[in-house]
Amino acid sequence: MLGEYSGTPTIRLFKPKKKQSQPLKNSQKVVLDYQYERKAKDLKRFVDANIPDFVEKVANGSSDFEKIYNKAKKHGLPLAVLFPSKPSTMPLTKFLSIEFRRRLLLAEVKPNQKNHDLYTQLGVDETKLPALVVMLPSKEVIVYEGKDFAKNKLHRFLSEHALKEPVIPQNTKAGEKEATAEQEEAIKLKTTKTEL
Numbered sequence: 001m002l003g004e005y006s007g008t009p010t011i012r013l014f015k016p017k018k019k020q021s022q023p024l025k026n027s028q029k030v031v032l033d034y035q036y037e038r039k040a041k042d043l044k045r046f047v048d049a050n051i052p053d054f055v056e057k058v059a060n061g062s063s064d065f066e067k068i069y070n071k072a073k074k075h076g077l078p079l080a081v082l083f084p085s086k087p088s089t090m091p092l093t094k095f096l097s098i099e100f101r102r103r104l105l106l107a108e109v110k111p112n113q114k115n116h117d118l119y120t121q122l123g124v125d126e127t128k129l130p131a132l133v134v135m136l137p138s139k140e141v142i143v144y145e146g147k148d149f150a151k152n153k154l155h156r157f158l159s160e161h162a163l164k165e166p167v168i169p170q171n172t173k174a175g176e177k178e179a180t181a182e183q184e185e186a187i188k189l190k191t192t193k194t195e196l
Helices: 040-049 062-075 091-099 113-121 151-161 170-195
Strands: 012-016 029-033 056-058 079-083 105-109 131-135 141-143
Touching: 056 062, 062 079, 062 105, 062 113, 091 105, 091 151, 105 113, 131 151
Parallel strands: 056 105, 079 105
Antiparallel strands: 012 029, 079 131, 131 141
16 A cells, blocks of 8 residues: 555655546545655655645636636636736645635636736736635626735635535536446346346
8 A cells, every 4th residue: 555665764645646537536646755855844845846736827818817717617616816926836825726626716827927917807906916806607706805815814715705515527427427327237137137
């Protein structure tokens, strides 16, 4: 289960695969061995870099944003749009993308010139970053008014607007129905054989 190791201490990270064969399960893992200095800052950097990331990135302006908006609309998900002050994705943002996965789509608008029009479009002041807005399926836009971006405050805000139950893509549901139909057919065949 833990795999082979050649010496101690061995530090190993078990990271869920991004695409699982069964939705809402994290049973399939990728195993990563830690190969760096045994210092707190290096360990933290390693863990932060390997946090699963379901954040949708907007780097090229309206074209990127339109794709993400349509994805949220297709699945009936609220769209949370974060305007960070730094170009890198923060560990807290990754955490929130995992926490609300399939209940809300989290997009991050990178602070660059190509995304300039999106600030105006969503009513965000570029001089007051970070900023966060939620676009509901009803097209209502709600601005996060909190003074800081603390984990518990962001979690509470997004919880108010996320769906209560996760949305599973339609093709997955269809696949599950097909498997169930095949299982029912197999049971019928077994019953028929037994009766003969």
